[in-house]
Amino acid sequence: MIEPGATIGIVGGGQLGRMLAIAAAQLGYRCHVFDPHEAPCAAEVAAKHTRAAFDDQAALKAFAADCAVVTYEFENLPSAPLGVIDAAIRPSRRSLEVSQDRAEEKAFLESAGARVAPWRTVDSAADARAAFEALGGPVLLKTRRMGYDGKGQAWLSAADEAETAHEAIGRQPAVAEAKVAFDAEFSVIVGRGPDGATAAFPVPRNEHRDGILRHSIVPAGPLVAPHEAEAVRLATGIAAALDHVGVITIEFFACADGPLVNEFAPRVHNSGHWTIEGAETSQFEQHVRAICGLPLGPTGLTGARVVMDNLIGRDVEAWPALIAEPGAHLHLYGKGEARDGRKMGHVTRVSRRA
Numbered sequence: 001m002i003e004p005g006a007t008i009g010i011v012g013g014g015q016l017g018r019m020l021a022i023a024a025a026q027l028g029y030r031c032h033v034f035d036p037h038e039a040p041c042a043a044e045v046a047a048k049h050t051r052a053a054f055d056d057q058a059a060l061k062a063f064a065a066d067c068a069v070v071t072y073e074f075e076n077l078p079s080a081p082l083g084v085i086d087a088a089i090r091p092s093r094r095s096l097e098v099s100q101d102r103a104e105e106k107a108f109l110e111s112a113g114a115r116v117a118p119w120r121t122v123d124s125a126a127d128a129r130a131a132f133e134a135l136g137g138p139v140l141l142k143t144r145r146m147g148y149d150g151k152g153q154a155w156l157s158a159a160d161e162a163e164t165a166h167e168a169i170g171r172q173p174a175v176a177e178a179k180v181a182f183d184a185e186f187s188v189i190v191g192r193g194p195d196g197a198t199a200a201f202p203v204p205r206n207e208h209r210d211g212i213l214r215h216s217i218v219p220a221g222p223l224v225a226p227h228e229a230e231a232v233r234l235a236t237g238i239a240a241a242l243d244h245v246g247v248i249t250i251e252f253f254a255c256a257d258g259p260l261v262n263e264f265a266p267r268v269h270n271s272g273h274w275t276i277e278g279a280e281t282s283q284f285e286q287h288v289r290a291i292c293g294l295p296l297g298p299t300g301l302t303g304a305r306v307v308m309d310n311l312i313g314r315d316v317e318a319w320p321a322l323i324a325e326p327g328a329h330l331h332l333y334g335k336g337e338a339r340d341g342r343k344m345g346h347v348t349r350v351s352r353r354a
């Protein structure tokens with residue numbers, strides 16, 4: 001067990017790291033952020049910041065020597081250099097590696113008993129055309145690596161579009177996925193401790209626009225409810241198959257014939273921000289508890305209905321009205337410029353009545 005007072009290392013200094021550091025501080029831990037940027041928003045609320053490239057092994061070693069445990073807040077990290085601090089990392093590099101390559105991720109998910117959209121690997125425009133024909137189009141091309149918030153993706157709605165779509169994703173190694181006819185999107189957020197204990201949060205329904213999460217709503221409602229028990233069972237199995245320690249988030253499509261996994265993130269997730277006020281334990285505290293070997297906290301709802309709205313880009317300009325609204329819990333990430341598509345903050349409302 002890693003006791004309060006110890007230092008937790010966080011690789012990555014974005015808003016997830018920031019909210020992890022705040023939760024860790026509440027339990028008496030100190031945080032040390034590792035991030036190449038000058039003033040990452042997590043470093044503003046942490047005790048220390050190492051500014052170095054993610055593949056700087058000397059800096060990683062010195063960083064790990066200062067920390068009782070090291071975690072990561074995003075998965076697009078080069079994994080091999082982290083090998084020098086393997087013993088300190090929770091969740092392990094396996095969770096990281098499987099999640100950062102969409103082809104490996106899908107093969108793993110299938111082996112863990114989950115259903116995913118029919119897919120093919122794509123290394124050329126000819127492969128994209130063949131995938132379109134084999135999967136009976138339309139298909140979505142997604143780069144195998146480094147994609148997030150709908151980036152590195154292109155739809156292919158006719159075989160003739162193979163060349164353009166492949167060009168649009170920068171001719172990178174990719175997967176092609178059949179278009180899923182879903183009724184809703186939802187996610188299962190599970191904490192898992194080093195002893196294998198697990199606790200799932202109530203399931204949010206997630207609404208996206210332009211590939212970016214806009215709203216999470218709990219309870220998820222009638223389109224998702226029939227899938228929840230099965231999805232939680234699958235998510236718990238996926239966490240166990242990875243021997244994952246920490247929080248893991250599995251994103252699902254609710255389909256007529258059952259839940260289909262879209263992807264997973266080996267970490268706390270935007271669709272779990274509502275847990276800060278809406279659950280008995282926040283996803284951030286749960287992650288700290290799990291990686292430190294503390295007992296997992298209870299995950300029940302604190303109200304009848306919880307809604308989280310993301311503040312993307314200039315949405316953040318609404319902050320004066322939001323701060324004045326009773327019951328609106330405003331979170332601003334302290335980022336400078338409100339660029340289009342940039343996650344600047346979020347607001348959560350917990351209602352007593354459904």
Ligand code: AMP
Nearest residue numbers: 117140148149150177178179180208211
């Ligand atoms: P992703 O980056 O994989 O999470 O995709 C971003 C969003 O695109 C998802 O949340 C869905 O709304 C949509 N999407 C992704 N894959 C598919 C698919 N195979 N069929 C239909 N919509 C998809």
